[in-house]
Amino acid sequence: MLIRPERPEDIEAISAVIAAAFREAEHSAPPLEPGGDPGEVPLVAWLREDAGWIPELSLVAVDGDAVIGHVLATRAFVGEVPVLGLGPLSVLPARQSGGVGASLMNAVLGVAEEMSEPLVGLLGDPAYYGRFGFLPASAAGVEAPDPDWGDYFQIKTLSSYRGSRGLFRYAEPFSRL
Numbered sequence: 001m002l003i004r005p006e007r008p009e010d011i012e013a014i015s016a017v018i019a020a021a022f023r024e025a026e027h028s029a030p031p032l033e034p035g036g037d038p039g040e041v042p043l044v045a046w047l048r049e050d051a052g053w054i055p056e057l058s059l060v061a062v063d064g065d066a067v068i069g070h071v072l073a074t075r076a077f078v079g080e081v082p083v084l085g086l087g088p089l090s091v092l093p094a095r096q097s098g099g100v101g102a103s104l105m106n107a108v109l110g111v112a113e114e115m116s117e118p119l120v121g122l123l124g125d126p127a128y129y130g131r132f133g134f135l136p137a138s139a140a141g142v143e144a145p146d147p148d149w150g151d152y153f154q155i156k157t158l159s160s161y162r163g164s165r166g167l168f169r170y171a172e173p174f175s176r177l
Helices: 008-023 040-048 100-114 126-132 147-152 172-176
Strands: 002-005 058-063 066-078 081-091 119-123 153-157 166-169
Touching (some): 008 040, 008 066, 040 066, 040 081, 040 172, 081 166, 126 153, 147 153
Antiparallel strands (some): 066 081
């Protein structure tokens, strides 16, 4: 398995991976039309067209020529401080629980660190993301976009973090879901 930045020729395969990963997921975004792909598929397409898109932070896991996983981080803000919003993280169901997601997470966090990003926020299961150093955002004074998210909205501070506090705002396309 190799982790690398996405390429234009990967886009169709990435959409298929996202659709497969979220089709049966308990907390996926609803399809935009009955019987359509989960909302995470159009979200990623919208993010590619958004000012918050950071190409270096859209990574794929490939096995041979096949895309088996994808992760994305885009520009977000805590108050007026630029940070990152991570998600979605997608792995083909047949390859889940085999280290693909962990490899993608470690890679995207590594790139974020190299880019001197201060903080990464995400909405997800604390039991999974805690292993990567994510903690409830509220403990650091970062407010979730939706207060009902509770401890499922988490942050990981990176070495250039300087104590930003306030409301977390994802890139605009997240508000369309």
